[in-house]
Amino acid sequence: MEQNKTQAFPVEDALEMILMFDGMGKISYANSMARMKLGYGRDLCQKNICDIFPNEFKMSEEGLETEYPFGYAQQNIIAYRKNLTCFPVEARIMSSEVVLDMYICMANDILEKQYLSKEIEKVRQEAQEAMKVKSEFVANVTHELRTPVNGILGNVRELLETVTDEPTLKPLRLIERCCGDMNKIINNILDFSKLEAGKFVLEPRKFNFRNMLDYVKSNHINKITEKGLEFFMTVSPQIPEHIVADELRIVQILNNLLSNAQKFTSFGKITVEVVKTARVNDRIELFFIVKDSGVGIDKADKDKLFQSFSQVDASISRKYGGTGLGLNICKQLVELMGGKIEVESEANKGSTFSFSIWAGVCGEDEEIPVSEDGNKASSMIVSLTDMAKDGEEDQKDIRTYGTPENKENLKKVLSKLILCVEMENWEKAEMFMETVRQLTEEAPHEVKRVVLKLKMAIQKENYEKITTEFEELNQFL
């Protein structure tokens, strides 16, 4: 085929190299990209395909020899230029469906692509290496930190047993609490770095499931009831007494979710529900739901929630504390246990965190039967406050200033607040103050003004001003 006849081909200016050759390998057409990339002029048409792809095509006495898999599939092969240098291409070579004894080759230069993917791989490996070094460093440092913290804690606990005078006891208790908080942070960082480095190993063993839940409940119940919140826990009777799983880690996930629920809920209730959702041979899927009626999370912030170091609002870390690692650790642990963690939430309406895990069951320890009178024999339903009510309350109504529920809640919180002031527990007083603020969000201007003055007085720990504002606020109620 003559070159000038092919000028009108739309392929002439294509960005792909296009070559046509016959059964003897003789090139009859090459577009401008092929000529440019291969370093030829019009003389490319005098050449043989063996000159361009010598690894794939050879000339023998019988003619053109090749094992090339003709067709539309891309093959990575090497193309040789006129000056005998070479470069990698992604090529498709097929026989023409129109012209007999004619082959068409379409090829793309992938030198740059290969170079870039090598660079990307190099950067990825470097980043992985840096991550490993960082994780090892963090693991070492946190391990080293633990020793002095535990040293302080041990000594303080000894002193707490001997010291009796109140002024000395107060700072000692504070040191004990600070050490406890520090240990929690150290443990979180340690877990996080182990999980990131892929060195985390689960330790499954047989344990009593309901005893484990009782233990979790005992960890939180004081704080929950102190805040005047309701607490319910229900466990499906279909869950056997004993299961095989990493008990410590399930406790860790539940502790984290319940601490958050308690931290971000000022009124209403917190519920925990566990059900069995599937069974495959001797493994069951458990589904946990931890629900609160707290401040909730904005839709836009929900995606960030399970990322490491993520706190929805930077001011949260100042107000409530925390490192933003908890939920990320929960997510990674849940995934290690074959499950998934999710959240449903709406700002000011509360949050529902749910997660699933797979656990083993022991043959002799089957499901707990439903008793004759239809009650679920071992279903654990725990209501822990005198405010227990069935059904879903409309949280908005509770918060609407002026409703009887709102006023009732306000009175309760205010009396707890004044008790904390009298005991000089300023941290708790501030916590109740925050609840008062939320309960009076929709109050008339003059009420809000008093609330603000009360808040400032508490922050300044000014006892006289607090009692004045407290009295004034009580009069509104």
Ligand code: ADP
């Ligand atoms: P931290 O360890 O600092 O508590 P988490 O990963 O557990 O961090 O939580 C990250 C952030 O997610 C919290 O700072 C808060 O903004 C938000 N959050 C978690 N649980 C709740 C909840 N029950 N209600 C409202 N916000 C929540």
